[in-house]
Amino acid sequence: MKLENLKQNLQSLLGEKLVRISEHAGQLTAEIRPGNWLEAARILHDAPALRFEQLTDLCGMDLSAYGDGRWKGARFCVVTHLLSVSNNQRVRLKVFPADDDFPMVDSVSGIWSGANWFEREAFDLYGVIFNGHPDLRRILSDYGFIGHPFRKDFPLSGNVEMRYDPEQRRVIYQPVTVEPRELTPRIVREEGYGG
Amino acid sequence: MADIRNYTLNFGPQHPSAHGVLRMVLELDGEVVQRADPHIGLLHRATEKLAEHKTFLQAMPYMDRLDYVSMMCNEHAYVMATERLLGIEVPVRAQYIRVMFDEITRILNHLLWLGAHGLDIGAMTMFLYTFREREDLMDIYEAVSGARLHAAYYRPGGVYRDLPDSMPLYEASKMKVHNAQQVAAMNDNRHGSMLDFIEDFTNRFPACVDEYETLLTDNRIWKQRTVGIGVVTPERAMAMGLTGPMLRGSGVAWDLRKKQPYEVYDRVDFDIPVGVNGDCYDRYLVRMEEMRQANRIIKQCVAWLRKNPGPVITDNHKVAPPSRVGMKQNMEELIHHFKLFTEGMHVPEGEVYAAVEHPKGEFGIYLVSDGANKPYRMKIRAPGFSHMSAMDEMARGHMIADVVALMGTFDIVFGEIDR
Numbered sequence: 143m144k145l146e147n148l149k150q151n152l153q154s155l156l157g158e159k160l161v162r163i164s165e166h167a168g169q170l171t172a173e174i175r176p177g178n179w180l181e182a183a184r185i186l187h188d189a190p191a192l193r194f195e196q197l198t199d200l201c202g203m204d205l206s207a208y209g210d211g212r213w214k215g216a217r218f219c220v221v222t223h224l225l226s227v228s229n230n231q232r233v234r235l236k237v238f239p240a241d242d243d244f245p246m247v248d249s250v251s252g253i254w255s256g257a258n259w260f261e262r263e264a265f266d267l268y269g270v271i272f273n274g275h276p277d278l279r280r281i282l283s284d285y286g287f288i289g290h291p292f293r294k295d296f297p298l299s300g301n302v303e304m305r306y307d308p309e310q311r312r313v314i315y316q317p318v319t320v321e322p323r324e325l326t327p328r329i330v331r332e333e334g335y336g337g
Numbered sequence: 338m339a340d341i342r343n344y345t346l347n348f349g350p351q352h353p354s355a356h357g358v359l360r361m362v363l364e365l366d367g368e369v370v371q372r373a374d375p376h377i378g379l380l381h382r383a384t385e386k387l388a389e390h391k392t393f394l395q396a397m398p399y400m401d402r403l404d405y406v407s408m409m410c411n412e413h414a415y416v417m418a419t420e421r422l423l424g425i426e427v428p429v430r431a432q433y434i435r436v437m438f439d440e441i442t443r444i445l446n447h448l449l450w451l452g453a454h455g456l457d458i459g460a461m462t463m464f465l466y467t468f469r470e471r472e473d474l475m476d477i478y479e480a481v482s483g484a485r486l487h488a489a490y491y492r493p494g495g496v497y498r499d500l501p502d503s504m505p506l507y508e509a510s511k512m513k514v515h516n517a518q519q520v521a522a523m524n525d526n527r528h529g530s531m532l533d534f535i536e537d538f539t540n541r542f543p544a545c546v547d548e549y550e551t552l553l554t555d556n557r558i559w560k561q562r563t564v565g566i567g568v569v570t571p572e573r574a575m576a577m578g579l580t581g582p583m584l585r586g587s588g589v590a591w592d593l594r595k596k597q598p599y600e601v602y603d604r605v606d607f608d609i610p611v612g613v614n615g616d617c618y619d620r621y622l623v624r625m626e627e628m629r630q631a632n633r634i635i636k637q638c639v640a641w642l643r644k645n646p647g648p649v650i651t652d653n654h655k656v657a658p659p660s661r662v663g664m665k666q667n668m669e670e671l672i673h674h675f676k677l678f679t680e681g682m683h684v685p686e687g688e689v690y691a692a693v694e695h696p697k698g699e700f701g702i703y704l705v706s707d708g709a710n711k712p713y714r715m716k717i718r719a720p721g722f723s724h725m726s727a728m729d730e731m732a733r734g735h736m737i738a739d740v741v742a743l744m745g746t747f748d749i750v751f752g753e754i755d756r
Contacts, residue, residue: 167421167689195575198692199701199718209686209707223690223703223718227575227591234690256578259726282378282755291383298390326392330709331683 145170148231151191156182171234179237180248180274186224186233187253194224194233197250200260202268207294210330217242218270222250239270249275267292297322343371346737350379354457354741357751361728363737370740373732375725380755388715392681393419393493396712401487403717404753407446408478409438410695411753412491417599418691418702419493422684425656430647431495432600437535437638438481438490439693440631444542445474446696446748447628451549454621454745458562458738460553470545473538480504480531493682494657495650500642504534532639539636546628553621563617567731567743570615577730578723581698582627583747586612586620593694605637617746624748627696656682681710690718697721697748719753 149163152172159178164171174182186194203219216238224233239245249272251258261272262281269290272278280287289296299320307314346363349355358379364372384403388396400411413435420427427435448467455463475485480501482488490497504527509520526537553559569579574587584591592609594602610626612619650657658677659670684706692701698720705714724747732740 166687167424169690171688195572196580197578198580198699199690199703199716201703201716203705203714208713212707221703221716223701225699227589230596232690234688254578255576255730256723256726259722263722280378282381284378292386298386324390326395326679326681326710328709328711329680329683330707335683 144231148192148233151189152233155185155189155192159185169232169234171236173236173238176237176239176247180250180253182235183250183253186235191229192226193228194226196225196227197222197254197257197260198225198232199223200250200257200264202264202270202292204268204292204294216240216245218245218268220247220264220270244271245269246271246273248273249278251275266290269293348740354744356453356744356749358755359725359744359749359751361740363732363740365737368736370732370735370737373729373740375728377722377725377751378755380751382756384756385715385717388712390711392710393684393712394677394681396715397492398487398489401489402752403719403756404446404695404697404700404721404750405486406449406750407442407696408486408488409435409442409490410446410693410700412489413439414691414693414695414700414702415704416491416493417693418689418704419684421689421691422687422704422706423493423656423682424685425494425651425653427495427600427651428648429601430499430642430645431649433638433641433645434496434500434649435491436600436602436605437635437642440634440638441474441477441535443631443696444628444635445471445478447624447631448474450624450696450745450748454748455553457741457745458559460556460559462552463549466545466549466552470538470542473534476504477531477535477538480534492650492657494653495648497650499649500531502530504529504531532643535635536639539632539639542632543629546625546632550625554625560618562738562742563621563746565614566617566735566739567746568614568616569727569731573730574615577727579698579727580720580723581695582620582623583698583720583724585610586623587615588612593692593699597692599691599693605634607631607634617742620746683708683710684712692718695720697750697753698724700753717753717756719756721747721749721751721754725749725754 149170152163159175159182161173161175186192200222203221205213205219206217218239220237222235237247239247249261251261261275264270265278266280266282267290283291299318299322302315303318304313304315344365346365348361348363350358350360360376362374363370384399388399397415400415401408403411448471452464452467478488479485482490506527507520507523526534569587571587571589574584588611590609590611595609607630610623612623654673658674663670664674686706686708688705690701690703692699700720701718703716704712707713731743
């Protein structure tokens, strides 16, 4: 009932900015057009029926390996979880940056200042650029790190490793010597497998 | 008149009150902080990426290693997310056990927070007192899961096993540290079942909280270090993404256990303390009261668990393993067991966000599955990450020494911030 209300409110207030809205496991997911992201965020924050005062979480996602290549849309996605303390409701928002080679969306850190670090993290790990972010630096990876480690084409064991070199008497980077191995293979089973 | 210049000070990562590995670049005007720039990530282990390469069950023990002082609460968020995607029911007894251990974990976490916060700003004794009670809780952890810290006790569909009927006893040491009489005294409350031991603890604990409060609540030095430090208005607290005691300290009565109840929190009786001024002192008071309330919840869970035996994990063998005896005698269960521990469970396609009221705030797991035996994407929403990002705004205009008080009040653990 409450979810139905929220769904109608989102549809009427966001209108054209909304691509689609879906419900799964009792949670609403709204997909927003990348060009309207900032305006939509402002409405979500300000409209009395929505009043999402808090940005719970913002993260990047790389869909290039989804369902072993079943995914046909844009490669990257920025997923935001919002929470309204006054209306006690949550919503999940998705924005798909149009360009796969240079994914860019507007920064919402001006609306929710808590988004600042989450956006830095998404930039660091996925290489999504947040337009208008005040301080878009890497946050979790090392100083001088190359690449975006959470992209699906980045190997789990990384590209470089660090060791002390007794000859040069300093710490150096070298290509990884770890053999990648997979103990349990990733399997997608067909519908109704095994009863 | 001396020439006054701005200084840039590097704080940590080896500073004792950096709570692990925080490097912070502070821009100072004299002793006043102009800008604080925390450099995090020194403990980054890419837990989320590792989970993408593990089956759903194998990814679970990583949760203990996030916030390593409130292990079971982290597990709780993960198993809840998995269960919602799978659409399975958890037996009521398992729900009560989870709630009980969540609250034990809350006390564990708050005790460490209190000890460390005290230590940071000059109240040495607290650490010794709080670790006395933590020892008993650690023993409970060990008795139920076999590990004092990294429990890996919760499972999708329930908990790993039922509560044990006995507590391990102390033995006389070869070094003759304690004589037989002392050992007998130490074992005094350990002769009954685990629930007896927990009940004994809950009866003792309120007096312990009184002890801590005697040392701190009206202590002049404690108040000088915390009253009026790091004041956050409710509006700013919400905008900065503060949750848990950080938000309640500012007077927002928001607690997921009440507002969006999960498991059996709607069946137990407890109160939500809120602060008034939103400073470090109010957050201290909120957490102290939370310990008392957690104690109250544990008592109710113990009473319920005594009366209601039953299964503690789902009987859906696509998710939870069959019993050992069943596996040895029944072909179908043997196959289930084999499939579950080699290939792992398959979680239907979909995405879900599950959040728990973690001792530090809202701890959430955003889990995306594409139908495989491994998560496609797992995002950990760690409360400490948001709290740390508020450091810059909260530290501005305070003295260097207050930065340490702020870190104490954030209840920082780098395992979850860096992930």
